[in-house]
Amino acid sequence: MKELRVDLGNQRSYPIYIGSGLLQQADLLRRHIRSKQVLVVSNETVAPLYLNQVLANLADYQTEAAILPDGEQYKTLHYLEKIFDGLLANKFSRNATLIALGGGVIGDMGGFAAACYQRGIAFIQIPTTLLAQVDSSVGGKTGVNHALGKNMIGAFYQPQCVIADADVLDTLDDRQLSAGLAEVIKYGLIRDPEFLHWLEANLPNLLARDKAALAYAIERSCINKAEVVGEDEFESGVRATLNLGHTFGHAIETGSGYGHYLHGEAVAIGTCFAADLSRRLGWLLDADVARIIAIFKAANLPVTPPADMTTEQYVDLMAVDKKNVDGKIRVILLEALGKASLPVNIDLAQLQATLNGYAG
Numbered sequence: 559m560k561e562l563r564v565d566l567g568n569q570r571s572y573p574i575y576i577g578s579g580l581l582q583q584a585d586l587l588r589r590h591i592r593s594k595q596v597l598v599v600s601n602e603t604v605a606p607l608y609l610n611q612v613l614a615n616l617a618d619y620q621t622e623a624a625i626l627p628d629g630e631q632y633k634t635l636h637y638l639e640k641i642f643d644g645l646l647a648n649k650f651s652r653n654a655t656l657i658a659l660g661g662g663v664i665g666d667m668g669g670f671a672a673a674c675y676q677r678g679i680a681f682i683q684i685p686t687t688l689l690a691q692v693d694s695s696v697g698g699k700t701g702v703n704h705a706l707g708k709n710m711i712g713a714f715y716q717p718q719c720v721i722a723d724a725d726v727l728d729t730l731d732d733r734q735l736s737a738g739l740a741e742v743i744k745y746g747l748i749r750d751p752e753f754l755h756w757l758e759a760n761l762p763n764l765l766a767r768d769k770a771a772l773a774y775a776i777e778r779s780c781i782n783k784a785e786v787v788g789e790d791e792f793e794s795g796v797r798a799t800l801n802l803g804h805t806f807g808h809a810i811e812t813g814s815g816y817g818h819y820l821h822g823e824a825v826a827i828g829t830c831f832a833a834d835l836s837r838r839l840g841w842l843l844d845a846d847v848a849r850i851i852a853i854f855k856a857a858n859l860p861v862t863p864p865a866d867m868t869t870e871q872y873v874d875l876m877a878v879d880k881k882n883v884d885g886k887i888r889v890i891l892l893e894a895l896g897k898a899s900l901p902v903n904i905d906l907a908q909l910q911a912t913l914n915g916y917a918g
């Protein structure tokens with residue numbers, strides 16, 4: 559097992575455990591629970607697979623489960639209520655612990671519910687998708703979507719620990735594995751060019767689910783994410799670089815209807831848009847953009863934008879992004895392969911040139 563640390567320089571710092579067979583290690587979980595009452599939040603797909611394994615470690619606790627429907631379209635304030643129903647119906651106290659067992663949707667919702675219930679209870683992340691293990695379970699961004707904007711309602715709220723058991727990826731389908739790779743590739747593009755090279759050589763091994771390759775990719779991704787979050791917990795600076803491709807990507811997710819494109823797929827297309835815009839500013843070469851498109855294609859990710867979204871729709875949706883200041887659209891671009899910019903103000907003409915000019 560590997561143990562990393564999200565070092566925030568304060569009491570909110572916590573460990574990330576990465577390895578095989580971690581769901582069976584009762585002590586790992588129990589050492590982070592300081593209450594008798596535990597609510598596990600999961601969904602209708604993950605619970606039948608892994609809920610009993612988690613509960614088996616907690617036989618002497620008062621455990622309850624809140625099982626949500628599966629899908630990005632249920633990441634809403636309405637379905638958040640189901641978690642509060644579970645906590646209240648069982649008279650859970652403020653010292654209760656919430657465990658989020660699932661992918662990024664469950665992690666974001668469980669974390670937000672924990673942040674809100676009685677103004678904050680402890681929570682633990684047990685991420686079960688590649689995307690959640692390499693990105694969403696780490697860093698404390700929690701929340702839900704709104705019909706008009708992705709993740710628009712939420713809070714920064716850190717977990718007690720993250721337990722990433724790579725064995726659970728055995729049941730994850732190939733499309734979801736590729737979606738997770740989009741965020742893995744992101745770390746290479748924004749700050750880790752050596753990792754980018756490694757990924758270019760090892761994508762076939764990752765897609766073939768080679769255990770050593772996956773373990774390395776999870777660890778290296780978490781090291782990158784923990785470093786960025788440790789430097790800038792509340793996204794006043796460098797943390798915004800983790801949003802590469804997301805301004806376009808979130809517009810695609812919202813514009814196409816939540817769940818149509820997976821988050822990682824939308825980020826892959828969005829990153830191609832960001833690369834095209836970076837080239838137009840003279841920061842990337844044509845060859846760099848071609849390399850970015852090639853790496854996403856090699857990960858079986860889409861690089862072509864949805865045919866039915868208009869430029870007006872993108873501009874409208876991008877105008878509610880969280881990086882914007884005074885309503886002005888700001889995006890993360892690439893100054894070079896392996897080096898992201900901080901948020902850049904872009905004017906309408908630049909944006910339109912990319913939206914009309916990049917076709918995948």
Ligand SMILES: NC(=O)c1ccc[n+]([C@@H]2O[C@H](COP(=O)([O-])OP(=O)(O)OC[C@H]3O[C@@H](n4cnc5c(N)ncnc54)[C@H](O)[C@@H]3O)[C@@H](O)[C@H]2O)c1
Binds near residue numbers: 630689693694696820
């Ligand atoms: N908080 C953050 O920093 C952050 C970072 C990245 C993404 N996100 C959010 O995360 C969400 C995407 O997360 P995701 O890609 O994990 O999607 P997801 O949570 O929808 O999970 C993807 C699918 O895999 C299923 N699943 C999960 N684990 C499984 C397993 N082990 N075996 C079989 N099936 C399994 C789920 O039921 C679901 O159908 C988005 O809402 C995105 O906005 C948040």
Ligand SMILES: O=C(O)C(=O)C[C@@H](O)[C@H](O)[C@H](O)COP(=O)(O)O
Binds near residue numbers: 797
């Ligand atoms: O942790 C972060 O910071 C990120 O931006 C990680 C992203 O991959 C993630 O999708 C995040 O939820 C997007 O953040 P948002 O603030 O744009 O909603």
Ligand SMILES: [Zn+2]
Binds near residue numbers: 693741804821825
């Ligand atoms: Zn993301």
